[in-house]
Amino acid sequence: xxxxxxxxxxxxxxxxxxxxxxxxxxxxxxxxxxxxxxxxxxxxxxxxxxxxxxxxxxxxxxxxxxxxxxxxxxxxxxxxxxxxxxxxxxxxxxxxxxxxxxxxxxxxxxxxxxxxxxxxxxxxxxxxxxxxxxxxxxxxxxxxxxxxxxxxxxxxxxxxxxxxxxxxxxxxxxxxxxxxxxxxxxxxxxxxxxxxxxxxxxxxxxxxxxxxxxxxxxxxxxxxxxxxxxxxxxxxxxxxxxxxxxxxxxxxxxxxxxxxxxxxxxxxxxxxxxxxxxxxx
Amino acid sequence: xxxxxxxxxxxxxxxxxxxxxxxxxxxxxxxxxxxxxxxxxxxxxxxxxxxxxxxxxxxxxxxxxxxxxxxxxxxxxxxxxxxxxxxxxxxxxxxxxxxxxxxxxxxxxxxxxxxxxxxxxxxxxxxxxxxxxxxxxxxxxxxxxxxxxxxxxxxxxxxxxxxxxxxxxxxxxxxxxxxxxxxxxxxxxxxxxxxxxxxxxxxxxxxxxxxxxxxxxxxxxxxxxxxxxxxxxxxxxxxxxxxxxxxxxxxxxxxxxxxxxxxxxxxxxxxxxxxxxxxxxxxxxxxxxxxxxxxxxxxxxxxxxxxxxxxxxxxxxxxxxxxxxxxxxxxxxxxxxxxxxxxxxx
Numbered sequence: 333x334x335x336x337x338x339x340x341x342x343x344x345x346x347x348x349x350x351x352x353x354x355x356x357x358x359x360x361x362x363x364x365x366x367x368x369x370x371x372x373x374x375x376x377x378x379x380x381x382x383x384x385x386x387x388x389x390x391x392x393x394x395x396x397x398x399x400x401x402x403x404x405x406x407x408x409x410x411x412x413x414x415x416x417x418x419x420x421x422x423x424x425x426x427x428x429x430x431x432x433x434x435x436x437x438x439x440x441x442x443x444x445x446x447x448x449x450x451x452x453x454x455x456x457x458x459x460x461x462x463x464x465x466x467x468x469x470x471x472x473x474x475x476x477x478x479x480x481x482x483x484x485x486x487x488x489x490x491x492x493x494x495x496x497x498x499x500x501x502x503x504x505x506x507x508x509x510x511x512x513x514x515x516x517x518x519x520x521x522x523x524x525x526x527x528x529x530x531x532x533x534x535x536x537x538x539x540x541x542x543x544x545x546x547x548x549x550x551x552x553x554x555x556x557x558x559x560x561x562x563x564x565x566x567x568x569x570x571x572x573x574x575x576x577x578x579x580x581x582x583x584x585x586x587x588x589x590x591x592x593x594x595x596x597x598x599x600x601x602x603x604x605x606x607x608x609x610x611x612x613x
Numbered sequence: 614x615x616x617x618x619x620x621x622x623x624x625x626x627x628x629x630x631x632x633x634x635x636x637x638x639x640x641x642x643x644x645x646x647x648x649x650x651x652x653x654x655x656x657x658x659x660x661x662x663x664x665x666x667x668x669x670x671x672x673x674x675x676x677x678x679x680x681x682x683x684x685x686x687x688x689x690x691x692x693x694x695x696x697x698x699x700x701x702x703x704x705x706x707x708x709x710x711x712x713x714x715x716x717x718x719x720x721x722x723x724x725x726x727x728x729x730x731x732x733x734x735x736x737x738x739x740x741x742x743x744x745x746x747x748x749x750x751x752x753x754x755x756x757x758x759x760x761x762x763x764x765x766x767x768x769x770x771x772x773x774x775x776x777x778x779x780x781x782x783x784x785x786x787x788x789x790x791x792x793x794x795x796x797x798x799x800x801x802x803x804x805x806x807x808x809x810x811x812x813x814x815x816x817x818x819x820x821x822x823x824x825x826x827x828x829x830x831x832x833x834x835x836x837x838x839x840x841x842x843x844x845x846x847x848x849x850x851x852x853x854x855x856x857x858x859x860x861x862x863x864x865x866x867x868x869x870x871x872x873x874x875x876x877x878x879x880x881x882x883x884x885x886x887x888x889x890x891x892x893x894x895x896x897x898x899x900x901x902x903x904x905x906x907x908x909x910x911x912x913x914x915x916x917x918x919x920x921x922x923x924x925x926x927x928x929x930x931x932x933x934x935x936x937x938x939x940x941x942x943x944x945x946x947x948x949x950x951x952x953x954x955x956x957x958x959x
Binding site: 335336337338339341343383385386387388389390411413414416417426427428429430549574575576578579581582583584585586587588589590591596610611612613 | 682683685687690691692694696723724726728729730731732837840841866867868869870871872874877879881883886888893894895896897898899900902903908912915916919920923924
């Protein structure tokens with residue numbers, strides 16, 4: 333058995349600045365040993381530990397699809413107090429960093445087969461949802477799923493990430509995209525207002541449907557009742573949590589909610605599961 | 614119960630340790646000023662066979678306060694990792710009290726799982742033979758019996774030594790590893806049938822307790838039920854958040870992982886951490902799901918008496934009493950347990 337604390341070494345192939353504030357960047361990584369990409373067998377919704385040697389490790393959701401064969405990408409927001417996120421943002425292309433994982437569970441793709449999929453994202457927490465959409469839209473997968481409706485919002489247009497990619501999705505006929513911002517600028521032509529309100533207005537059908545929600549806590553909090561009002565059962569509303577983590581493998585003891593560890597029992601939980609846990613997150 | 618019993622006199626105990634020193638590193642309780650702690654001995658005479666409880670638990674023998682996970686050297690583009698395993702030599706952990714031995718069996722459930730095996734921990738466990746010493750007397754802070762254990766509990770031990778009258782000790786063999794240690798030694802003599810009976814009797818007496826143990830399943834369910842109750846409103850009032858309880862606890866195993874580096878070379882280390890600290894759960898975003906001492910203390914009690922019952926099937930407390938003894942503000946887990954059992958609020 334491999335040492336679960338020893339990271340792969342990966343090289344940064346490309347860095348993309350994702351937002352107007354320039355504190356969100358996407359890092360496209362390639363494995364030093366290409367065979368390791370095969371070993372790194374993951375599903376959308378899982379996360380990994382990224383490390384800058386000397387600064388430390390941080391758990392980050394995987395933003396690329398498992399069907400993106402050659403690379404793996406992560407979108408990271410820099411926080412002023414975040415030692416690792418700051419170190420990552422100071423990295424340059426061709427630099428080598430550490431990658432441990434994949435960790436945690438994933439979105440319930442088996443349960444999603446044949447169903448309509450409603451995806452609700454906010455801010456930069458849309459990363460693992462982006463991985464999921466890339467997966468669902470892949471030519472080998474798209475016919476396995478029903479209608480896909482994607483809601484995505486941020487405070488301002490400049491804070492919406494993956495803008496170019498999302499506009500290619502919006503141009504397709506097999507996914508419906510609804511973008512919204514709290515504070516539009518003069519060029520904004522799409523929805524205005526918070527994400528849950530747009531979900532309520534568009535009212536996607538809940539029959540034979542499953543909803544994936546990931547965003548800032550406040551957005552998740554109000555999206556859940558909005559979806560319930562549309563008829564989504566708590567078992568059919570799926571969300572993903574984040575916690576401070578160190579090991580990623582259920583030993584270091586800090587990412588628990590009740591007796592569940594977000595790192596191994598999550599990060600993906602149904603609302604039905606969360607309602608059975610202490611509200612401590 | 615034990616397959617084979619051997620007998621040794623008090624006088625010969627240090628000599629037996631001297632024999633082991635030829636083959637093993639021997640770690641035993643040693644006196645340090647007014648307390649005892651586990652330390653590597655170089656002569657059998659250094660071991661203290663009467664220490665009721667060492668100040669620190671022996672968990673650090675397997676799960677050190679700080680340990681290197683791997684080393685690294687970086688330049689602008691390249692990184693070299695050094696994951697040479699640390700040298701682990703065969704050792705004997707001697708004179709462990711049964712509560713502490715039991716705690717090691719609990720830590721095994723955390724660090725030695727089928728999915729993720731903590732290699733350094735498991736290597737040390739494999740290389741170590743645990744020789745426990747049943748307690749003749751309980752300290753005022755001891756409460757192993759409330760946790761369903763007893764002063765001659767065999768969980769986690771390879772050999773269990775019980776003192777008999779007239780300065781003689783009976784050694785019970787509990788595992789093949791323990792048997793190997795005995796086979797290699799010529800000092801402990803074969804026991805007579807009478808001695809074997811005396812060993813079994815002592816075990817029975819230790820188990821025969823009038824203390825009613827907590828029903829850990831019932832307590833776990835109750836704790837889950839009263840998570841949001843007023844029960845948690847006052848215990849933390851005087852808690853300083855110093856973390857002493859968690860560091861001394863033989864079953865507390867939370868850790869931090871951090872990088873130490875200078876001039877592009879360094880190591881990733883794992884350090885003991887504590888749920889009593891704010892930083893323990895603080896996100897980079899500034900959000901903290903457990904920001905107050907009330908929540909820290911509740912987490913500690915819930916983790917020990919509810920979450921571990923759900924995950925590992927038992928409460929992670931062995932009743933060693935270290936947290937009771939050393940808490941600077943006298944927060945007493947036994948009182949919390951008493952009140953929990955009686956608590957009727959929801």
